[in-house]
Amino acid sequence: MNKLKQRLSSSELFVKILLVVIFCIVITSFFTLSIVINRSKKTYIDTYQASTLILLDKIQKDYDSLNDNVNRIFDLADNSQVVEDYLTAQNDHSGTIIEFIKQMESTRSIFEGTPSNLMLIGKNGKTFVQNGGIKKQSADNFLTSELVNKLNESQSISQYVYQNSGPTTATEDQSGILYVRKLTHNKSVFGYAMIFIAEKDFGAIYEDLLSDTFHTVFIVNPDNQVISSTNKKVLGQTLPKKFFQETNESVTKVPLYSYHFTLYNTVDLNTLIANMNLIKPTILIAVFAIILVSIFAFFIIRKATAPIYQLIEHIPAVKQGDFSQKVDVAGTYETRQLGLAYNMMLEDLDSYFRHILETEADKRLIELHSLQLQIQPHFIYNTLTAIKFLIWQNENDRALEALDNFIHLLRYTLSNKDEFVPLNQELHEMTAYISILKLRYGNRIQFSQFIDESCQEALIPKMILQPIIENAYLHAFPNEQPGLIQLFARQVNSQLIIEIIDNGIGFQTTETDSLNSDTLKTAQLHYSGVGLNNIQERITLIYGQNATIRIESVSEKGTQITLNIPLMIP
Structure with missing residues (x-):
């Protein structure tokens, strides 16, 4: 360590010039790199968000398609005389229900393999469950439930309700969206049609298109209750409204008009930027360029200052009285003139001190002989x-x-x-x-x-x-x-x-x-x-x-x- 300090101290001029040059290179590179990276980030984010908007538009259309399919099934049931007869008659119509099952065969899947799980409940207490499901609630309990009461009080013929548990034994351990539709004849309700879509099937529409590495998706109802999300921990919770304020450009709001739901897509910009694979290579290239330029500057500065340090290296010998250590006249015009002046000074000093030494040597011999x-x-x-x-x-x-x-x-x-x-x-x-x-x-x-x-x-x-x-x-x-x-x-x-x-x-x-x-x-x-x-x-x-x-x-x-x-x- 002491040798290093001594080395640096003896090369102070060279070190200072080199440090100033390297500092300027680093500062220039830093500002250039900052501008390039910031503009690259902005461009990358803008491009990514533009592509995300395209995906969100497709997601919006897919949910509309899902809603259309559900309503098509509901319309089929509502307009079916077989269904009306089954849900209004008091006697057993086994043949009627078998015929209805054949009619509904084409509706077993409502969207890309998602089962419809259609359920029919009539005011006469009769029920029908598609796909072999078994309901876990009796018809009487359902007809007197709060859900049916709210639906009857509403002017709307259908509702979309989030439930923590499905209506059948097959879906009772799954949360999801329950589609409920009044079945009417001459404005008189004779039964209800329901389709339960598990949250995992409902969320698959956006999960297949948006990576959960960058995206966090929330679908909320008008009460801000989360009915579907990539973050399963918040399902069923009510999120504060300020959470969805569009002050942050990473949050995109997409209305799902058919459901009166709102989809919020939140992009993690830090993770997105880290996935750019641009910052690290850019920094490595900048560091490599700084090192390369610094090495080039090192040799240029060393060559320019070499004559000065050659002169400095000869000074200790001059202090010891050795005036034969002349320097090579090289380098720039300034260092050549300095070398010439130094060599001329050495010649004069050598001549002068040789004369003094000869005189002192003679004097010393005389004194020693005298003392002896x-x-x-x-x-x-x-x-x-x-x-x-x-x-x-x-x-x-x-x-x-x-x-x-x-x-x-x-x-x-x-x-x-x-x-x-x-x-x-x-x-x-x-x-x-x-x-x-x-x-x-x-x-x-x-x-x-x-x-x-x-x-x-x-x-x-x-x-x-x-x-x-x-x-x-x-x-x-x-x-x-x-x-x-x-x-x-x-x-x-x-x-x-x-x-x-x-x-x-x-x-x-x-x-x-x-x-x-x-x-x-x-x-x-x-x-x-x-x-x-x-x-x-x-x-x-x-x-x-x-x-x-x-x-x-x-x-x-x-x-x-x-x-x-x-x-x-x-």
């Missing part, structure tokens, strides 16, 4: 005096050994021009130096060293340890006091830690001090006339801020000097 040659004159004087004293005492062997060590030390100091030497070599040269110091201090001061194997070949500045060791001999053990000086070297991560510890008199400090603290300045600790500042200046010239020298001292306990420099293994 700052050996106290009184050390040379004291050493030569000690050798002279040994010769005067006829200790020629010791004098010869001391003179050899002194010559060896001078040759190492003055002749060896190497700036860095391995740690083990530096310690070997310090052995000769310590031998010279023993001429003056004897063996009361012991020296030991503990070096990790991994640090033996580590490179350190030449003669960096000599001033510290000499200081311990000069100042840590006054008044012929015996003592011990120990040197430790170890590796910690990528640093070389060198510690020089003595158990001399030390001096009082309040805390661990760095070289620049006032406590160290007042300690007046000098290393062969060079001092700690000499060491600090040398390691600063060599390592910069990557090296430190620290001193810790406790009065009457001793002093510890720690040199921390970068580890360099040849």
Whole structure:
């Protein structure tokens, strides 16, 4: 995640331009897509509703045909002398009813296989049930029922009534429409004709044409009672009038004049639109186009900004002082001019800094040589005096050994021009130096060293340890006091830690001090006339801020000097 953030941050110009272009493409595509989809929806809905109106017109005609067929059967029964004789006579007319059955044979189906289920009930108590049905209500109960009373009170000769249960044992578990017709002779009612059509047969007229996936159909009577619907749960219920307000274009009202019923067709627009199979492909095409254009824009923008990022990639090298990283002059006119100016600037900077570096290198060599040659004159004087004293005492062997060590030390100091030497070599040269110091201090001061194997070949500045060791001999053990000086070297991560510890008199400090603290300045600790500042200046010239020298001292306990420099293994 951090790498991704860093990558985006380093490509800010490219990312911003690309995002702006993609944003504009997406916004344009969004508005275009919205317009196309909205117009497509409207066209699709209008077309679908137009086709639905054609179907509704057919449904209206089919219900008219059904009503005509029912009335034709009723007329046949009403005009049949056989029926009148059967329903008015008091005696049994078996032959008469058999003849009527033959007449009604052609009316067993009233519409596309829907059985007529004709029932005749006369005021004489006689009944007739077509298609072998068995009535579940006696003639006397029917003639005194509320239905017959309302029909007799009405001026109309027929009525259409919704019933939760059919009039025969075969239809008693079915809801449906009961057609009732008065049978009259000379305006005198002698009986009643009924045809019961189950709701499933009545609703089949629209269910065969209108899919219940999109359509919800309600057929209601003048009291808004649902007598048929695709939603069977609302059959027989009275729906509020506001439910059918035509404020919603998805509701279509179709009057069924023959019945005084109203058909309401409700279209689920959301489901209809979802079934368009247009929105998803359109969106996919738009997304594909956006991706394609974005990829094209990506390569165009990257090509246009590549010279700028090439220049940016070379800037860190310039910060590090590398002025050879010139950029290719390419791209647009603006980027080519920028590249030319950048390359000319690098040439000028390279020439200028090369001159400065050469000057600073010469200056640094002079300073290092000067620091290396700052050996106290009184050390040379004291050493030569000690050798002279040994010769005067006829200790020629010791004098010869001391003179050899002194010559060896001078040759190492003055002749060896190497700036860095391995740690083990530096310690070997310090052995000769310590031998010279023993001429003056004897063996009361012991020296030991503990070096990790991994640090033996580590490179350190030449003669960096000599001033510290000499200081311990000069100042840590006054008044012929015996003592011990120990040197430790170890590796910690990528640093070389060198510690020089003595158990001399030390001096009082309040805390661990760095070289620049006032406590160290007042300690007046000098290393062969060079001092700690000499060491600090040398390691600063060599390592910069990557090296430190620290001193810790406790009065009457001793002093510890720690040199921390970068580890360099040849």
